[in-house]
Amino acid sequence: MSLANRMALASPQVRAVCVEANEFPYLSNQFRVRGVPHTVINRKAAFVGALPEPDFVAAVLEGAGVPVEEPHEAPSGPTTEIAAS
């Protein structure tokens, strides 16, 4: 969550929201949170686990629909589309 906050500090386009998963079970259910940290981008894409900075940034861009080159290894936890519910 620190990386998300740092991205929000660096980019005026980013809003980082750290959600206490136990306190908002309806959100945890909506986004199928089974483990933490669980990151959801624009409520459309998600990945689980703490990624290194380059992979985290790449995953957020991918989730936001921005074409990214592959300067780094692919994220270890691939970004998955969230099915409409």
Add this chain to the structure above:
Amino acid sequence: MTVIPEQVRQQLKDRFETVLTGPVNLTLYTRPGSSRLILPAGVGCATCQDARDMAELLRDAAPEKITLDVVDITRDEERALADGVPEVPTIAVASDAETGRIRFQGLPTGTEFAALIDAVERVSRDEAGLSEESLEALAKLTEPTEVMVFATPT
């Protein structure tokens, strides 16, 4: 927050004194209620008072640098809507009175408390601490992007 020992308060004061450089504005979105008051579902807020205590703890650790703005969403629903804050308690962190884009939804304890302190320090120092490559990649974001990170206290 009464559960936070005086020693920790002092440690926080000492740390902020050396680390903080610029102003930080915390906005706490809240509504009346506490864990000690049982209200119908959707009316009360079990953690709002604790979140307020926590935000005041941070402000009181560096009152010359940190300001705290409290928004009661039952009295100022328009502000909460305009700021895009759907839930309480939410603590937003920013360098000025603008709406903070770093938010903590729910009571930030455990690892989230550490992340909150980190956010306060980074905002104060305007120090994202990201690599050049990350900053270049972030510059490609042209649309508002929400990054929600679900976490638990442990």
